[in-house]
Amino acid sequence: MDMKPVLRLKNIVKRFGEFVALHGIDLDIEDGEFLTIVGPSGSGKTTLIRLLVGMDNPTEGEIWLRDKRIDTVPANARPTCMVFQSLALFPHRSVGENIEFPLKIRGVSKTKRKQRALELLELLRLPEHYYSKRINQCSGGERQRVALARALAFDPEILFFDEPLSALDYRLRKTLEKELKDLHERTGKTFVYITHSLEEAMVMSDRIAIMRSGRLEQVTDAEGIYARPVSRFVAEFMGEVNLFDIEGTAQGSVRSKGVEVHVNGANGDNGVDLAPGETATLMVRPEFVRFLKSTETNDFVVKGLLRAEYALGSRMQYLVEAADGSHLTVEKLREDRYTGAIGDEVVLGWDIDHTHFIRGD
Numbered sequence: 001m002d003m004k005p006v007l008r009l010k011n012i013v014k015r016f017g018e019f020v021a022l023h024g025i026d027l028d029i030e031d032g033e034f035l036t037i038v039g040p041s042g043s044g045k046t047t048l049i050r051l052l053v054g055m056d057n058p059t060e061g062e063i064w065l066r067d068k069r070i071d072t073v074p075a076n077a078r079p080t081c082m083v084f085q086s087l088a089l090f091p092h093r094s095v096g097e098n099i100e101f102p103l104k105i106r107g108v109s110k111t112k113r114k115q116r117a118l119e120l121l122e123l124l125r126l127p128e129h130y131y132s133k134r135i136n137q138c139s140g141g142e143r144q145r146v147a148l149a150r151a152l153a154f155d156p157e158i159l160f161f162d163e164p165l166s167a168l169d170y171r172l173r174k175t176l177e178k179e180l181k182d183l184h185e186r187t188g189k190t191f192v193y194i195t196h197s198l199e200e201a202m203v204m205s206d207r208i209a210i211m212r213s214g215r216l217e218q219v220t221d222a223e224g225i226y227a228r229p230v231s232r233f234v235a236e237f238m239g240e241v242n243l244f245d246i247e248g249t250a251q252g253s254v255r256s257k258g259v260e261v262h263v264n265g266a267n268g269d270n271g272v273d274l275a276p277g278e279t280a281t282l283m284v285r286p287e288f289v290r291f292l293k294s295t296e297t298n299d300f301v302v303k304g305l306l307r308a309e310y311a312l313g314s315r316m317q318y319l320v321e322a323a324d325g326s327h328l329t330v331e332k333l334r335e336d337r338y339t340g341a342i343g344d345e346v347v348l349g350w351d352i353d354h355t356h357f358i359r360g361d
């Protein structure tokens with residue numbers, strides 16, 4: 001992949017009256033990447049994408065498409081395209097007419113339009129005879145593919161997606177996630193995607209941008225977001241997590257304020273270097289926490305009572321109550337399940353290598 005920014009956002013601010021929806025966003029979107037913007041409701045995802053496609057203008061800041069400033073260029077003059085959540089296909093027209101629509105309004109000849117539509121049907125793995133099938137005779141998944149074909153019709157530089165899969169059922173969504181990723185690879189185009197669904201973001205994206213209250217909290221690959229979040233917000237947003245408030249000690253180790261955590265020489269290793277009294281957050285994902293046997297020890301150890309067990313398909317999830325009443329979550333594959341009973345006194349442990357430290361909130 002040729003990594004140079006195709007789209008560059010410089011200090012984008014968007015105000016609605018007194019309300020600041022975007023607080024100075026800086027972001028480089030690389031040529032050919034699949035970037036997903038994730039964030040809770042109201043964090044500013046739609047506002048941002050509307051500015052990128054030209055449906056609205058920023059209050060301050062600049063948007064550059066390669067070496068052209070585009071934040072004042074109207075949507076229809078931008079060489080980008082948006083795939084709407086609602087699809088906005090013409091239900092009584094044929095698949096072919098829908099795909100050709102953007103070409104028709106640009107004055108492309110009938111023969112060329114049809115040729116392109118047939119190419120796109122093939123690219124989207126729809127049978128050729130669908131060309132004359134009416135949209136209202138297509139399934140939900142087929143309509144999504146037609147909408148994608150239409151978005152690709154005039155060969156846009158960048159495709160923007162605003163939650164295109166959110167209305168679909170689970171299985172279809174899973175299929176289309178893979179198809180989108182595959183389509184991204186086959187076309188080599190830049191995809192900018194917004195979603196509520198982290199799972200969707202994890203499956204498809206080269207990079208994920210986490211939005212929080214009109215700011216980009218973290219922008220990196222899925223592994224980085226999951227394993228090395230910059231804040232408690234990102235850590236918690238990325239699924240189940242165990243977080244402890246910790247403090248540096250005069251002995252050069254760290255101790256937890258809330259829970260009984262025995263630490264074997266953790267300070268200074270693996271990115272934490274806390275001065276005595278300095279605080280941070282220790283994070284460990286549930287799949288890295290182990291039930292220790294009486295002969296075992298670990299870098300971090302917490303004692304507690306097993307309070308609940310949940311079967312999550314291929315995995316088991318456990319809830320353990322620590323001495324101070326706080327709870328830890330542990331996850332195991334079904335074949336590695338804990339064999340004791342609810343109410344057992346258990347000792348949990350995990351390695352420093354699976355521990356991440358977060359400074360700040």
Ligand SMILES: Nc1ncnc2c1ncn2[C@@H]1O[C@H](COP(=O)(O)OP(=O)(O)OP(=O)(O)O)[C@@H](O)[C@H]1O
Nearest residue numbers: 016019021039040041042043044045046047048196
């Ligand atoms: N035209 C507008 N006038 C006033 N406030 C607006 C306008 N558009 C959006 N907002 C506000 O800006 C904030 C961000 O909205 P936005 O729609 O971008 O969030 P979002 O992350 O896309 O949310 P969702 O996931 O629910 O779609 C919200 O607080 C919203 O109320």
